[in-house]
Amino acid sequence: MPEDQTTPLVDPQSLARTYNPQSYPDPANLLEDYDRVMEYASKHPDHGRTRVGTALELPPSRVRTWIEGGKPDAVHAVETAQELGWLDTTPQDPLGDACAVLAAGIYTCGSIDTARVVPAWNPTTRIARSLITHALDVVGTGVTLRHADEPDRPTEIIPATNASVFGRILVCLGVPQGDFTMVESLPNWIDQLSTGTRRTLALLWMCERATVHQEKDTLVIQGRSRGEFYRRTVASLIREIVDEPVNVTDHNVIISAAAARSLPTVFR
Numbered sequence: 001m002p003e004d005q006t007t008p009l010v011d012p013q014s015l016a017r018t019y020n021p022q023s024y025p026d027p028a029n030l031l032e033d034y035d036r037v038m039e040y041a042s043k044h045p046d047h048g049r050t051r052v053g054t055a056l057e058l059p060p061s062r063v064r065t066w067i068e069g070g071k072p073d074a075v076h077a078v079e080t081a082q083e084l085g086w087l088d089t090t091p092q093d094p095l096g097d098a099c100a101v102l103a104a105g106i107y108t109c110g111s112i113d114t115a116r117v118v119p120a121w122n123p124t125t126r127i128a129r130s131l132i133t134h135a136l137d138v139v140g141t142g143v144t145l146r147h148a149d150e151p152d153r154p155t156e157i158i159p160a161t162n163a164s165v166f167g168r169i170l171v172c173l174g175v176p177q178g179d180f181t182m183v184e185s186l187p188n189w190i191d192q193l194s195t196g197t198r199r200t201l202a203l204l205w206m207c208e209r210a211t212v213h214q215e216k217d218t219l220v221i222q223g224r225s226r227g228e229f230y231r232r233t234v235a236s237l238i239r240e241i242v243d244e245p246v247n248v249t250d251h252n253v254i255i256s257a258a259a260a261r262s263l264p265t266v267f268r
Contacts, residue, residue: 009089009096009189010172016074016083017119019167022061027074031057034066034075041067077165084140086163086169091192097200098138099173102166105132105200106175107186108208114178117167120146120156125207126157131200132157141166184227186234195240202237206263210255217257224251 013028024030027215038055041047047055049064056063066072071079081087089095106112109128110121123129135172136143141159148155159166169175174187190201210219221238223231231248244259 006090006092008087010081010087010169012078012087014172015078015087015168018171019074019077021072021074023059030072030074032090033062033071037063037066041219046192054243077168080165081161081169086139086166090192091189094138097194097197098135100188100197101131101135101200101204102139103170103173103187104176104204106137106170107183108204111179112167112170112175112177116164117171117177118158118163119167119170120158122154122156122207123165126164128207129157129205131204136160139166176208180210180216181225182227183225183230190233190237198237202241205234205237206241208257217260219255219260222251222254223253 012031016027016031019027021027021030033056037052037058040052040056041070044052049060049067052058052067053060078087085095086099089099091100102121105121105123105128106119109123109132110119121128121132123132133143136157136159137189141163144158144160146156146158147153173189189222189236190198193201194205205221206219209221212218213220221234223234228248231253234251235246235248238253238255238259238268242255242259242262245256245260247254247256
């Protein structure tokens, strides 16, 4: 997690740790070993796997795979993320804005599967759909639709390329995987986002999670399976776009009738 607004949101070591390579209790060490092997091999192109392994105190079988072109998944992911700028992005740049929107989209209308670590979004509103597709274009994955030709299944938006790597970026940002039910809090880097981006996140929560209280103009964002800090953070985001009261209860975020009436009709 970033220490300030200029610190990258994700570092290579955190990304590597979303993998589980054999023989590496800490996958970040794999990155170091791979770099050591490739550097040594470039300086001693005539050395075979045994000499390289002996020199670097690594198993020759592992060295052979790497010097013959094999690349660990964690290394491939880090290289891909570096090429696309994901390891340089901060809370205050356009890529950071897009990552924030896509992370918020998982909380409001999406999920990251636990097996393949592929993120998917199923927005119900035009505004949310536009925000998510635009953000995917900004981060460089492009957009494709899943189940578009299956009328019995909801159509989902997923990254067209490097879906699993970007899913792991979201995991590094603190976004939960699977069909999460209890979420105690939202990532603390949300506080470091620009006002404009925080307002965009508020739009996502309003579009996808707010419901009209029966026979009242009050809007409710359900938070029964969410922690207090989660509810307070969402309320703080909503206050970025309204001047009237937004309250937090033991279970929900309540947008007062006065606040709701100040919003465009699309939210009511």
